[in-house]
Amino acid sequence: MALILLPLVFGMIAWFIPGNISRIFGLIASTVALAWSIIAVSYFEPNEHLLVDFGLRFVRFSVDSLGFTMILLTNAVFFLVFLSNFNTSIVHEKRFTALALLMQFGLLGLFTTNTILGFYIFWELTLLPIFLILYWFGAFDKPRALLQFFLYTLVGSLAMLLSVIGLMHLTNQQTYDALLAADLQSLGNTSILLMGGFLLAFAVKIPLFPFHTWQAETYTKAPTAGTMLLSAIMLKMALFGLLKWVLPIFDGNATDFWRWPVITLGLVGIIYGAVIAIRQQNLKTLFAYASLSHLGLIAAALMLQNGDTNLISVVQIVNHSIVSIGLFLAAGIIENRLGTQQLDQLGGIAKVAPHFGFWFAVLTFVSLSVPFTAGFIGEFFLIKALFNAHTFTGILASTTLVLGAVYMLKAYQVPMFGPTKVNSFQDLHWSELTVFAILSIAAIYLGLAPHCITDFVAHSLTQPTH
């Protein structure tokens, strides 16, 4: 219980502390939350379900091993976000600290809730902090871009709300286990529509190909910390929802109906995102499209609903969080020091900032999924699963490796080794160095021992389904 409520309490306190210690407060709060979850996980039997009930009618919590993985991931991401931005101006604002902690609460609630309405409530709850963070700290020239992001998200959410209401009415159930047991096959086309509502909300968040247009501009204009939060953890809400809620519940004709459309959109996203990324001149925009490409792969593979693929996609979800924190941190460092992210104005940074050059390279290779990093395990097995489904999809999906190499190497090579255009560049702050080191170690550890996640998660993902 404290695991979920801790960030909320810290978030409330954060409004009342003086601005000059807010960055230390944020760091301490996220460290405590992370430490608490690590302690909790050491006492946690992977095959049990912790039930938490605050006496609310529509919102109850239950923590299983998948939920715990996501809790750990969330707390780690928030710790890393606070740590990596320790040297930037945003953490001096207590508003940011408080909103980020509130968002952490929303995410923890989403990953642990046991009721379908609770899922919707926490899904929406995360909107409030991210909206305020983007609005207050983002560099949006016009509110139009921000409103576009919200238009997409709200349309998706309302479609999901309709589906939630419909699902609760038709099955007369609201908890996860009861919904799993409910017979949705007999609903026929209605269940296809209900699943469509959920998928629309998820497609906006992931994002899938035609719903991605908010992504690039939001990522580029948002503050680095906001981009990290969005990409490292908020998008995972949709993948988590797909993995834990929608696919198991709608197992049967609804999933069969939506499988190939979603896989197609995922594949289009893989190739389209990568091709657009190659042509980008702005570093953050490039990483935004790279993210589109990577997440398309996970979404497509998830739709196959193959037990092993589900396990591996959790590894890939964690890996993508690592990669996106690292890459957006690198982009943020460059933007913070030089005031630009345009590739044509950058060059030769590695000469003046060798530490940065080294760690950015490590993260680039993690993102390229070279062997011995978590990305290799993830992408290899996901692409293999897509090959097994159909050779053609496998071939299309594997283009991500080749195209990914093109844009990632360009994103690294031009600013770091290109013709010298940057003469002075302050090298890494200790906080940034720590973050890069943690990320690299985590990526390599997961690359060597992915089973520490898959074995743990297997307890909740390989439950007997009907």
Added chain:
Amino acid sequence: MDSIVILFISGLVGLFAGMQKKPLLSIIIGSIGLIGAGLAAYFKGSYISPLSSYEAYVPTQGLIVILLCTVTLLAILGGYKRYAADNEHTGDYLALILFSLCGAILMAQPNDLMLFFIGLEILSIPIYVLVGIEKGSSRSAEAAVKYFFTGSFASAIILFGIALLYGATGSFQLIEIQSNLAIGIWQSPMAIIGSLFLLAGFTFKIGAVPFHFWGPDVYDGASNAVLMYMATVVKIAGIYALVNVFGQVFRDSYGFWIDLVSLIIVLSMFYGYITAWKQISFRRLIAYSSIANAGLMIFALADTHNSNLFLFVAAYAFATIALVVINSIVNDDTDSLVNWEGIAWRHPLIGIALVISLFSLAGIPPFAGFFGKFSLLWAAVPHVPYTAILALIASVIGAFVYLRLMMSALKKPSVVVRSPLSLEQSLVLSLTSIAAIGALYFI
């Protein structure tokens, strides 16, 4: 019945205190009266009332009376600054509001159409006066005249509807009307026209399309202090009366009017939200937002047995009052949204109350507005699924209206101006915020 008597007496006493130029005293008397009326409703039945023989005439549920009293209490506290500034009329404001509230309680859940009509008039006539209470202002006078003429017209239509129903069924009692209609009379032209007239009159009173046109002008001309009362209590009483009369009397002709009602819902929501988007005046924006919210409230008609209207109207009323109180801090004489820029930075409480109220109105969890909307839609979806889908699409537009207002209010100004809040304003803002979050525990 006790509540009404308490309100009436405290209104009278408050009126005399106001005549002695003691605004604080009169507001205290009014507050005590409201709290007393709420308590009387809460403990109804658990003590022996001298008026128990009249109880049957006012069957309004205790919960609704408490809601109406609470909302009015917040409204008079929020508007106190204005009343006190207008030293001549403090007692008038207070007494008129309390008298009007008596009418609201009388009409909210009627069992007799005649008493309902009397309640309606007791509710409306003080408001005609309140709208025009600023004698010097031409806008106020214009609004009062407009409201008076259109309001009387609507009352006449309702009265005509009641007369037709009486002609068709021979009774004013809702139960008798229902049992007479049930044997097939509802298909007679007289009963059908009567029900349509009633529907039109109700639509007018709660300000839904197509009888919404008075709203923006009247809200614009009324002062903030009056608006707080008018935009909330009138709607709550009106919608409860509508649900009660239609749910009880016309449930056999459900299939006949539900399509019409769906049309009213959809039109109100789209019209209200789309028009609110381009407003530059805050009170007009609130007027259009209230048109859209009236549309949402009518969803309660889709299933009158299961609908949980209470949460939604309470959330709407609290959020609206908080916003109007905030508006009265910057915009007491003028009324422009330009002044809202950076308003959240003037005081932390303003910022918190503003964000919570706007998110609550936009229907985003975990605030009361979401649960209100959810419980309305929850009951309505099985009956009118397509209307619910359209309503949700309209609420996306609505969310943008509120987000836009919020963005302008949260914009950090170059120079942060602090404006102190008076005690009663901070009380209203904190209470409304707590209510909006606390609703989580009542679902």
